[in-house]
Amino acid sequence: MLGEGILKGLGETAKNFVGSFVSKDRLTTVQYPEERIAPIENTRDFPFLVYDGPDDADGYDKLAGLRCVACQICEKECPPKCIYIVKSTDKKPDFVGKPQIYPARFDIDISVCMSCQICVEVCPFEAIKMDTEFELSTTDRFGGLLFDRDHLSRSNQHYHKIHPTEATEVDARLAEEKIKADAKAKAAAAAAAAKAASPVAAPPAVKPAPVKEPGA
Amino acid sequence: MKISSAFWTNLDQVFVLLQHWIEGFFPQWLQPAIGTVLAVVAIVAAFPGIFALTTVLERKGLGRIQNRLGPNRVGPLGILQPIADGIKSLTKEDIVPLTADAAVHFLAPVVLVIAVFLGFAVLPVGRNMVLVNLDAGLLFFFAIGASTELSIFMAGWSSRNKYSLLGAMRAVAQMISYEVPLLLSSVVAVMITGSLSTVKIVEAQSGFTGILPHWYVFTPWGFAGFVLFVIAALAETNRSPFDLPEGESELVAGYFTEYSGFKFALFFLGEYLAMFSIAGFAITLFLGGWGAPLSILGFIPSWAWFFAKLLAGILFFIWLRGTLPRLRQDQLMNFAWKFMLPMSLLNLLVAGAWRFLGDGWSRWVVCSAVLLVAYVLLGRVLMHHQHLGARSYRYAE
Amino acid sequence: MIFGLSIIFILTSILTVAGALAAALLKNLVHCALSLTVTFAGLALLYLQLDAQFAGFSQILVYIGAVAILVVFAILLTRGSGIPEYRNFSTSWFAGLAIAAGIFALLAWAVLKSLPTSVASAAPQVTVQQIGLALMSSYVLPLEIVAVLLTVALIGAVIVAMPESRDPKSNSTQGGAE
Numbered sequence: 001m002l003g004e005g006i007l008k009g010l011g012e013t014a015k016n017f018v019g020s021f022v023s024k025d026r027l028t029t030v031q032y033p034e035e036r037i038a039p040i041e042n043t044r045d046f047p048f049l050v051y052d053g054p055d056d057a058d059g060y061d062k063l064a065g066l067r068c069v070a071c072q073i074c075e076k077e078c079p080p081k082c083i084y085i086v087k088s089t090d091k092k093p094d095f096v097g098k099p100q101i102y103p104a105r106f107d108i109d110i111s112v113c114m115s116c117q118i119c120v121e122v123c124p125f126e127a128i129k130m131d132t133e134f135e136l137s138t139t140d141r142f143g144g145l146l147f148d149r150d151h152l153s154r155s156n157q158h159y160h161k162i163h164p165t166e167a168t169e170v171d172a173r174l175a176e177e178k179i180k181a182d183a184k185a186k187a188a189a190a191a192a193a194a195k196a197a198s199p200v201a202a203p204p205a206v207k208p209a210p211v212k213e214p215g216a
Numbered sequence: 217m218k219i220s221s222a223f224w225t226n227l228d229q230v231f232v233l234l235q236h237w238i239e240g241f242f243p244q245w246l247q248p249a250i251g252t253v254l255a256v257v258a259i260v261a262a263f264p265g266i267f268a269l270t271t272v273l274e275r276k277g278l279g280r281i282q283n284r285l286g287p288n289r290v291g292p293l294g295i296l297q298p299i300a301d302g303i304k305s306l307t308k309e310d311i312v313p314l315t316a317d318a319a320v321h322f323l324a325p326v327v328l329v330i331a332v333f334l335g336f337a338v339l340p341v342g343r344n345m346v347l348v349n350l351d352a353g354l355l356f357f358f359a360i361g362a363s364t365e366l367s368i369f370m371a372g373w374s375s376r377n378k379y380s381l382l383g384a385m386r387a388v389a390q391m392i393s394y395e396v397p398l399l400l401s402s403v404v405a406v407m408i409t410g411s412l413s414t415v416k417i418v419e420a421q422s423g424f425t426g427i428l429p430h431w432y433v434f435t436p437w438g439f440a441g442f443v444l445f446v447i448a449a450l451a452e453t454n455r456s457p458f459d460l461p462e463g464e465s466e467l468v469a470g471y472f473t474e475y476s477g478f479k480f481a482l483f484f485l486g487e488y489l490a491m492f493s494i495a496g497f498a499i500t501l502f503l504g505g506w507g508a509p510l511s512i513l514g515f516i517p518s519w520a521w522f523f524a525k526l527l528a529g530i531l532f533f534i535w536l537r538g539t540l541p542r543l544r545q546d547q548l549m550n551f552a553w554k555f556m557l558p559m560s561l562l563n564l565l566v567a568g569a570w571r572f573l574g575d576g577w578s579r580w581v582v583c584s585a586v587l588l589v590a591y592v593l594l595g596r597v598l599m600h601h602q603h604l605g606a607r608s609y610r611y612a613e
Numbered sequence: 614m615i616f617g618l619s620i621i622f623i624l625t626s627i628l629t630v631a632g633a634l635a636a637a638l639l640k641n642l643v644h645c646a647l648s649l650t651v652t653f654a655g656l657a658l659l660y661l662q663l664d665a666q667f668a669g670f671s672q673i674l675v676y677i678g679a680v681a682i683l684v685v686f687a688i689l690l691t692r693g694s695g696i697p698e699y700r701n702f703s704t705s706w707f708a709g710l711a712i713a714a715g716i717f718a719l720l721a722w723a724v725l726k727s728l729p730t731s732v733a734s735a736a737p738q739v740t741v742q743q744i745g746l747a748l749m750s751s752y753v754l755p756l757e758i759v760a761v762l763l764t765v766a767l768i769g770a771v772i773v774a775m776p777e778s779r780d781p782k783s784n785s786t787q788g789g790a791e
Contacts, residue, residue, distance in 0.1 A: 002595030006540065013281045013539040020280040029285045320647065352741055355670040362678020366650060369685055373643055385689065388682060395678075412741050610776055 041163055044130035046110045046147075047119055048154045052095060055157045062153040063102065067127035069094065070103040074119035074128055082112035083119065095174065096181040106149035110136065126170045132162050221515070228517040231258070232344050255347050259336050266526070267488045268298035274534050281538035301481075308477035313376060316474060320374035325475070325482035328367040332486045335360045335493040338414050342506045342519030346415055353414040354406060357497060358399055361452065364490060365391045368461075371483070372471035384471040386545055387461030391452055393552040398448035400560035401441045404567040405432055405501040414497075418505030427511050431504035436583040437567040440591075442502040444560050449494040451548070453487060455533060457540035458548060495529040496522075554598060562590050622662060629655030642688050650681040667741050 019026035030037055052065035075083040086105035094100040119128050131154070138144035160167040226233065235254050239247045272295060276286030287294040312321055338353035340346040350356055365388050372384020406412055409420045423430045432438030451458040462472060472483055499505060503525055506518035543551070566583045573579035632651035639645045653676040660669035703709065748756050 001592060002599065009539045010535065013535060016283060017277070017280045017535075017538075020283060026283055027280070027285065028283055031285070317641070317643075320644070350666065352666040352670055355667065355674065355741075359670045359673035359678065362674050365682055366647075366677060366685075369682065370647065373685070373689070381689070385686075388686070392679075392682065410742070 039132050041165065043132045043162075044115055044117055045134045046113055046115060046131055046136070047108060047128050047152070048131040048158075049106060049149065049152045050127055050129055050156055050159055051153050052156050055155045062150065064092070065095075065156075066102060066153060067095065067125050068103055068106065069100040069125055069127070070106075071124070073122050073124065077118050077122045079116060079118065080112045080114055082109045083107070084109075096178055097185075098181075103149060106152060108147050108152060109145060110147060111141075111145040126174060129159055129163065129166075224515040224517070228343055228519075230517070231342070231519065252347070259347065260333065263336060263489055263492055264485065266492060266523075266530075267485060268302075270488060270492075270530055271301065272297050273530070274537070277531070277534045278538045281535070305478055305481035310477040310479065311474075313474050315376045317374040317376065320370050321474070322479075324367050324371035324374060325479045325486065327370065328364055328486040329482055329489075331360050331363040331367065332489045332493065335490070336496075339493060339496045340415050340418050340500060340505055341496075341522050342517065345506075345519060349413065349415050352412045354402065354412045354417075354497075354501075357414075357493070358395075358402075361490075361494070362395065364486070367486075368471055371475070375471070375474035377474055380471045380473045383461045383473070387454060387471060390454070390458060390461065390545075390548055390552075393549055394448045394451035394458075394556070397444055397552060397556035397560045398452060400557070401444035401448065401563060402497075402501055404437050404441045404563055407564070407567050408432070408437075408571060414500050414505075418500055418507065421504040422507045424511040429504055429507055429509055429511070431502065431507070431509075433502040433504075435570065436580065436587050437563050437570055438502055440559065440563045440566070440587050442498065444556055444563065445498050445502065448552075448556065449491075449498060450533070450536070451552070453491045453494060455487075455491060456537040457543050460542055460545055460548065491533065492526065492530070495526055495533070499525045499529065550598075555594060558594060559590065562587070622659075625655055625658045625662065629659065642692070643685060646681065646684045646688060649684065650677055653677050653681065665739065667739070667744055 016026060021027075050067050051062050052067065053062065070085055070087045072085050072087075075081075075085045084105065084107040085103050088102050088104040091099035091101050115130070117130055120130055136145070156167065156171070159170075235251055238254060239250050242250050272287070275297070276288075276294060279286030287297045290296045290300045312318060335357050337347045338350055338356055368387045368391070369384050372380045372382075372387070375381075405417055409417045411417065421430050421432060428434070433442045450456075454461050472480060475483060499522065506522040508514045508516060508518075508521055566586055569586075570579050570583050573582065629652050632648045632655055635648035636645045636652060639648060653672065656676075657669045657672040660672055
């Protein structure tokens with residue numbers, strides 16, 4: 001009958017109106033910035049450099065645990081070329097104890113960065129990951145949006161907090177490699193000790209030391 | 217402490233007594249003029265105040281209907297939002313296009329607001345509270361309402377903008393089409409009362425049988441007339457679902473397009489005030505004006521009842537706006553000429569039959585039956601003729 | 614009272630005549646139509662001053678609400694929103710002036726002839742009810758003729774505006790570009 005649809009519609013909107021006062025799923029507004037919803041795990045905004053160390057780094061030397069070895073793969077792969085790396089001249093030991101170079105400068109211009117995550121995907125050292133912070137507005141248009149190495153370094157605990165499953169996975173992988181590297185070092189030390197202990201053994205009997213693969 | 221009936225009577229007439237008291241300060245020959253000026257000041261203060269309240273209610277009400285909050289930052293629960301809107305519209309730059317007709321462009325909102333304020337002059341807000349008790353009051357109101365169409369045309373034409381022109385033509389066509397059912401559906405109330413004066417129409421509805429009032433809406437022809445009047449009123453004031461002329465998604469803003477700042481606010485004000493005055497007339501003609509709905513509630517002041525009914529009407533309009541999609545121009549015109557006009561003519565016949573069938577239950581049955589059957593049949597016939605298929609274009613064949 | 618006419622009457626008549634003159638002399642066609650509306654409003658005020666409420670309000674409702682809209686619609690539909698044209702200087706202006714003067718003289722003679730010689734008695738109080746009764750009893754024939762005229766106009770408008778029907782057999786289109 002004519003007019004039936006209108007009455008049904010009026011009933012529906014009345015339900016919406018009354019329901020918006022009583023039930024949460026009839027009124028889904030989140031009043032930012034007083035209320036915030038927690039971001040999901042796959043959130044990504046801008047990159048940060050991971051260092052193995054405590055969270056509160058007031059005095060802690062973030063450089064000591066920094067995983068980045070300045071291989072510059074992320075700089076080359078970045079599509080808008082927002083990463084700028086200058087290698088250091090000296091070396092520092094990495095998490096397995098091997099001396100590695102480190103970045104003397106590591107700048108990311110986040111006004112250029114497009115959050116594509118390619119730098120994270122290509123990094124062989126699990127050194128750069130995506131952060132979830134987005135309230136980065138500043139009045140300084142150029143300098144305020146250029147993050148240096150110190151600003152970008154955040155601890156592994158922070159990484160666990162924002163991406164728990166990923167971080168546990170990365171930690172498991174790095175622990176595995178550490179075990180393998182430790183086993184290799186022990187084998188190499190044992191072989192060297194055996195070589196020193198039996199000098200009369202013929203040289204052809206000594207197997208040459210296994211070639212270490214580059215990287216971890 | 218028992219409140220005497222004198223107290224309620226005084227409360228009912230409090231504004232009239234206030235007016236007489238202020239008049240007393242002036243010499244005898246000046247008193248009528250002062251009284252009129254006071255009443256005009258009251259109208260100019262009260263109805264824009266209701267307009268401010270309505271903008272907040274509308275935005276919050278629509279928000280809640282649409283699963284969101286309305287504005288809630290300015291003042292507690294967003295009550296002071298109209299002040300912010302007012303300051304914004306006053307401080308915006310007043311842009312007039314270079315090729316626009318400057319005189320007509322300026323006069324259009326002025327004419328609209330004047331015409332709309334004039335319409336409040338014959339609205340009986342309470343017992344003894346009408347600005348002018350004209351003998352042909354209703355005719356005055358409809359005459360003034362017809363002048364608003366002219367201002368919309370002026371607005372659309374003077375902007376020299378094809379969107380404005382198109383919007384103005386659509387708006388004027390819509391308003392003219394719906395004026396006929398508007399007038400015809402209000403004629404039934406005039407017929408039964410026997411007078412065009414709004415005061416007399418309200419007084420004719422102020423009786424009670426037992427506890428129930430004599431409002432015209434409770435009769436078959438009154439109910440049909442009320443529904444038709446409300447639909448035509450929505451179309452007259454370009455209110456959703458008939459707001460195609462100002463449809464933001466179709467015409468930028470229709471005939472408002474080239475208006476900014478305070479002139480836009482004047483158009484907005486004029487449109488809402490027109491809605492209030494036509495809602496006030498619907499209340500006067502069919503809902504008993506300032507009369508109480510039950511005789512035991514008669515002690516509550518008459519102006520309180522009027523404004524309560526007006527508020528209920530406004531809330532209903534807001535509810536309709538949140539519910540219905542916009543009507544297309546041809547659907548709009550079809551509805552006016554093919555449905556509303558025959559129904560309002562039939563309503564006239566039914567009201568005449570009501571009068572001549574005399575008192576008794578037979579007239580209720582006959583009149584209700586005729587109206588219901590006509591409504592159902594007309595609805596069926598019109599829906600049946602809808603050609604819902606591939607569209608055909610007149611000039612592109 | 615100036616010249617025996619009240620101030621309000623003088624002001625209203627100035628408004629009416631100014632509107633009429635503007636309607637005849639302005640260059641922009643839409644401005645002319647709007648000045649004509651001012652003239653209609655002035656006429657309505659004159660009716661109201663004579664206490665003819667029904668006539669005054671009907672004047673506003675019909676003339677301003679319908680006739681003026683009709684005039685502007687006609688301008689819109691035939692000229693669109695184009696640049697206002699300027700009047701041509703007419704060569705037969707003397708003949709026009711003579712005819713206008715003649716008509717003015719005729720109307721003035723008719724009005725002056727019908728003025729009451731004695732002081733006017735109280736104006737009759739004509740209520741809407743009396744007008745209605747008169748329409749239904751003594752003037753019912755003109756009412757019906759006007760109704761027929763309106764119906765004819767409505768039907769004619771619908772016929773003129775109806776889309777031309779396509780003949781399904783033949784391929785010819787009427788009015789459309791092929």
